[in-house]
Amino acid sequence: MTRPTTDFLLAGVGGQGILLAADVIALVGLESGLDVKKSEVHGMAQRGGSVTSHVRWGEHVASPLIAPGEVDYLIALERLEALRYADQLRPGGTLLINDYRIVPVSVSSGSDTYPGAEDEEKAYAGAIERRIYVPAMSFAQKLGQARVNNVVMLGALSALLDVPEDTWLKVISGRVPDRYVELNQRAFSIGRAYSATHL
Amino acid sequence: MKRLLSGNEALAHGAWEAGVRVAAGYPGTPSTEILETLAPMPGVYAEWCPNEKVALDVAVGAAYAGSRSLAVMKHVGLNVAADSLFYASITGLEAGLVIICADDPGMHSSQGEQDSRRYAKFARVPCLEPTSSQEAKDIVGVALDLSERFDTPVLLRTTTRIAHSHGIVELEPERALPQRQEKPSYRVDPTKYVMVPANARRRHPVIEKRISQLAEYANSFAWNQVEYGDRRLGIVTQGVAYQYAKEVFPNASFCRLGMTYPLPARLVADFAARVERLIVIEELDPVIEEELKLAGIPCEGKSIFPLIDELSPEVVRESAIAAGLLPESSRPTRLRLERPPLPSRPPVLCPGCPHRGIFVALRKLKVVVNGDIGCYTLGSLPPLTALHTCGCMGASIGVAHGVSKAGIQQKNVAVIGDSTFFHSGIPALLNVAYNQSSTVTIILDNRTTAMTGHQQHPGTGHTLQERETSPIGLEPLVRALGIRQVYVVDPYNMSQVEGVLSECLAGDDPSVVIAQRECALLPAARKAYMPLRIDSAKCIACGTCRRVGCPAISKSDELYQKNARPKSRIDPLSCTGCEICAQVCPANAILFRAQLKEEAKPARWEHNK
Numbered sequence: 001m002t003r004p005t006t007d008f009l010l011a012g013v014g015g016q017g018i019l020l021a022a023d024v025i026a027l028v029g030l031e032s033g034l035d036v037k038k039s040e041v042h043g044m045a046q047r048g049g050s051v052t053s054h055v056r057w058g059e060h061v062a063s064p065l066i067a068p069g070e071v072d073y074l075i076a077l078e079r080l081e082a083l084r085y086a087d088q089l090r091p092g093g094t095l096l097i098n099d100y101r102i103v104p105v106s107v108s109s110g111s112d113t114y115p116g117a118e119d120e121e122k123a124y125a126g127a128i129e130r131r132i133y134v135p136a137m138s139f140a141q142k143l144g145q146a147r148v149n150n151v152v153m154l155g156a157l158s159a160l161l162d163v164p165e166d167t168w169l170k171v172i173s174g175r176v177p178d179r180y181v182e183l184n185q186r187a188f189s190i191g192r193a194y195s196a197t198h199l
Numbered sequence: 200m201k202r203l204l205s206g207n208e209a210l211a212h213g214a215w216e217a218g219v220r221v222a223a224g225y226p227g228t229p230s231t232e233i234l235e236t237l238a239p240m241p242g243v244y245a246e247w248c249p250n251e252k253v254a255l256d257v258a259v260g261a262a263y264a265g266s267r268s269l270a271v272m273k274h275v276g277l278n279v280a281a282d283s284l285f286y287a288s289i290t291g292l293e294a295g296l297v298i299i300c301a302d303d304p305g306m307h308s309s310q311g312e313q314d315s316r317r318y319a320k321f322a323r324v325p326c327l328e329p330t331s332s333q334e335a336k337d338i339v340g341v342a343l344d345l346s347e348r349f350d351t352p353v354l355l356r357t358t359t360r361i362a363h364s365h366g367i368v369e370l371e372p373e374r375a376l377p378q379r380q381e382k383p384s385y386r387v388d389p390t391k392y393v394m395v396p397a398n399a400r401r402r403h404p405v406i407e408k409r410i411s412q413l414a415e416y417a418n419s420f421a422w423n424q425v426e427y428g429d430r431r432l433g434i435v436t437q438g439v440a441y442q443y444a445k446e447v448f449p450n451a452s453f454c455r456l457g458m459t460y461p462l463p464a465r466l467v468a469d470f471a472a473r474v475e476r477l478i479v480i481e482e483l484d485p486v487i488e489e490e491l492k493l494a495g496i497p498c499e500g501k502s503i504f505p506l507i508d509e510l511s512p513e514v515v516r517e518s519a520i521a522a523g524l525l526p527e528s529s530r531p532t533r534l535r536l537e538r539p540p541l542p543s544r545p546p547v548l549c550p551g552c553p554h555r556g557i558f559v560a561l562r563k564l565k566v567v568v569n570g571d572i573g574c575y576t577l578g579s580l581p582p583l584t585a586l587h588t589c590g591c592m593g594a595s596i597g598v599a600h601g602v603s604k605a606g607i608q609q610k611n612v613a614v615i616g617d618s619t620f621f622h623s624g625i626p627a628l629l630n631v632a633y634n635q636s637s638t639v640t641i642i643l644d645n646r647t648t649a650m651t652g653h654q655q656h657p658g659t660g661h662t663l664q665e666r667e668t669s670p671i672g673l674e675p676l677v678r679a680l681g682i683r684q685v686y687v688v689d690p691y692n693m694s695q696v697e698g699v700l701s702e703c704l705a706g707d708d709p710s711v712v713i714a715q716r717e718c719a720l721l722p723a724a725r726k727a728y729m730p731l732r733i734d735s736a737k738c739i740a741c742g743t744c745r746r747v748g749c750p751a752i753s754k755s756d757e758l759y760q761k762n763a764r765p766k767s768r769i770d771p772l773s774c775t776g777c778e779i780c781a782q783v784c785p786a787n788a789i790l791f792r793a794q795l796k797e798e799a800k801p802a803r804w805e806h807n808k
Binding site: 025061063064070080103107109112114115119122124146178 | 203228230259307308359360363364365366386439442443445446503511512513517530531532533534535536537538540541543544545546547549581606630634670685742744745749753754772
């Protein structure tokens, strides 16, 4: 049985561009003629805290929130946040991880420990087969604008979905300021090419 | 035209399509975007007011004067505006008045959960609730019609997951609002609008009759809908809970209430008679459940679903499994991951936040700090832990005055933001001056309403609709309230801050310190960013800089040989160059802006190349 909805969970740190990335995914669904819902919270959560956004596509979408265990694609803009939300994936779901760490204050000035690569491997191995580390931040920095690392991640996601590339590019062009359209399109293409060859 | 809109954006479009002429509010998550979306639309007057009570009075006035009007606030804002809600209910209006109140179940950005539907019954006004963005757009006009038909304010209640969820909305093509041919004249009617006891006594029976007429009308109200499916289970529900219930019980029978007060008793009784088991799924309080039970309709609600926190498909499903409504097998298969304990990532003051230096100084001075509502409430979290009370908007100064009159050992200080001071700090500071306490009040003036996303306020010189206006100066205002000791400091200047605070704390007279520096996220501040750098050779790995709680500072991989502890590093992508860390560093290892500029200067011989 095919699932009635396709469910995306985006996770990262306040200020990383989660809301824009979620907007783009939702608008691509709308452009593709689907029913779409998207949910996130503003305010307190944005101040460097852990931030998530839910996006759902389908013929008909009721709840704006995805139930844990029903996420098809987890798009994590930060490695710790990937680990935090990875158990929200359904068995067989896909994990896209921006290969980038943002150390929380609880580690830098407290006694908490940031999990290492071996902790990640231990958690994911055997549980999440479809996972890709995308060096989105280093691609973005090479493009001269660290902020577009979210769009690199969108490109990486797009290669896994059955939606024409033009639809993504059109939505991104409409959603970012004119002078940044070309930069964002390049960021998107780099991400798309990367995940197409690394899954 | 199909658009993807948040519930808040949809409400604004609905207000515009329904001909709202005047709208007023005070920013508050999750309601803020409603007025921000409405403000640029043609033919609408919209304003930020100093607080929600003023906003509701403004909307009432416009409705008295014959214009459809809107007041917008979050749940705790309605507490501030409650007095006005009650008189507006008693007087009724000349044109539609809708109060949009956004509740925050789960307290994503609030000091408490409260169910504002309680106010509907308390003030004898109807309460409407949308279940999606499309309904949010459509329901505003319905609410205004209802307001005019029954001569009552209407409470339009949303919750975070309606306000901040996006869905597809069909919008009317853009059109100009029909212009009024001539200005209507104000209709004077003292027996209806002057609420002295003699008139109010006559009005009370009128509003009691009105609410029973509304209860009757609710039975045929098109937004109260019954959908029959499997009749073994009937679900009465509202708002976003309807969507969760649909997700979890796709085949059940539904009674969806667009009007949750007053309840359509006959409609629900009829529904109840046709289903085997009747349950109520509603977020927060058992408002529908209690009304059903009062009407003699047996049902189950909070015995199954939680009263505390927001609902979700998962919460609804788990509660239903526990109550035997669903089999265990309806639970999705979960991944079991072997993970170490993960570090928490609570919200923090941003890099460069002008509040940080104040809290570093307050921590050092070991004073009791009575706080208020705003970004600076984060000063309570480690490693700063320098804010010790926070209750509601404007409470800090009154509480601090009370603490200082109680005769404790420590000195105490009130901290309040600029927007919060304008909101409800002014009468409290007047009280400090009037009743003379030694209270030291720090106004954290970051030139904006930052927490809710940088809205204008009386001190900024601009209005919601971007008109220039005269900025209200805090210093003359504070002096006019009767405070004689007033200091203006730069919160980036640690020695100045510490010096002034020590002087204020040593005195017995009331004093005010205005810490003036714009929010580090405002465009002008962004232009001045200059990331600092640590001279690793000088760093003694003492960790003092990390204890200012700046997310731009972390432990370096490099260890200091003498104590084998990690040195510090500064993330050049997030550091703004506020220099708080540089000022507290005991080893002078963090380079100040001036030092970095000096370093960057080409040597003389390079000029000649």
